[in-house]
Amino acid sequence: xxxxxxxxxxxxxxxxxxxxxxxxxxxxxxxxxxxxxxxxxxxxxxxxxxxxxxxxxxxxxxxxxxxxxxxxxxxxxxxxxxxxxxxxxxxxxxxxxxxxxxxxxxxxxxx
Amino acid sequence: xxxxxxxxxxxxxxxxxxxxxxxxxxxxxxxxxxxxxxxxxxxxxxxxxxxxxxxxxxxxxxxxxxxxxxxxxxxxxxxxxxxxxxxxxxxxxxxxxxxxxxxxxxxxxxxxx
Numbered sequence: 579x580x581x582x583x584x585x586x587x588x589x590x591x592x593x594x595x596x597x598x599x600x601x602x603x604x605x606x607x608x609x610x611x612x613x614x615x616x617x618x619x620x621x622x623x624x625x626x627x628x629x630x631x632x633x634x635x636x637x638x639x640x641x642x643x644x645x646x647x648x649x650x651x652x653x654x655x656x657x658x659x660x661x662x663x664x665x666x667x668x669x670x671x672x673x674x675x676x677x678x679x680x681x682x683x684x685x686x687x688x689x
Numbered sequence: 690x691x692x693x694x695x696x697x698x699x700x701x702x703x704x705x706x707x708x709x710x711x712x713x714x715x716x717x718x719x720x721x722x723x724x725x726x727x728x729x730x731x732x733x734x735x736x737x738x739x740x741x742x743x744x745x746x747x748x749x750x751x752x753x754x755x756x757x758x759x760x761x762x763x764x765x766x767x768x769x770x771x772x773x774x775x776x777x778x779x780x781x782x783x784x785x786x787x788x789x790x791x792x793x794x795x796x797x798x799x800x801x802x
Binding site for chain 2: 580607608610612618619620621622624625627665667669670671675676677678679680681682
């Protein structure tokens with residue numbers, strides 16, 4: 579089942595913060611986050627394995643609440659380069675079957 | 690540069706025609722995947738290959754076939770193209786399935802008229 583992302587779209591001014599949420603109805607082994615710019619391929623940002631860890635990547639970080647099957651992506655002091663569509667993707671484990679992607683969150687950063 | 694290479698980048702087909710999308714990775718990854726992306730739908734899995742010699746259906750396999758030719762190459766074939774197969778197709782690879790980040794190819798934009 580496809581994870582549910584919220585919000586569907588966000589418009590920010592440069593320097594503002596954003597949070598993108600992702601929830602799943604089934605038990606997860608890992609949650610992935612990707613960013614896709616218009617006309618390009620998705621690019622891997624980070625993976626969170628079950629255990630509730632929080633990861634950071636420059637000013638982008640994420641958390642994973644295993645009990646609630648929820649993950650959040652945090653973008654602080656947003657830059658123009660952060661614009662794009664953000665996807666979370668779920669993996670339930672047990673083999674190499676593919677990730678299930680959410681429908682995406684469109685992030686627009688304005689000067 | 691290391692990565693995933695897809696060909697062609699663009700293709701227009703007439704309904705009923707066939708074609709093969711090619712994908713190759715040079716990162717020595719075990720797992721490879723084919724996704725399609727349609728507006729507002731996210732990425733949906735068509736087929737995947739956990740390792741050389743194995744392939745399995747994903748969420749939307751109807752109308753497609755795949756071949757894992759060797760560890761590097763994973764091709765997607767449309768036997769009789771339909772307008773509903775108009776989409777952007779991405780190939781991806783991973784070293785450890787869902788426990789590792791995916792690397793995507795640049796995509797193939799396919800239009801079926």
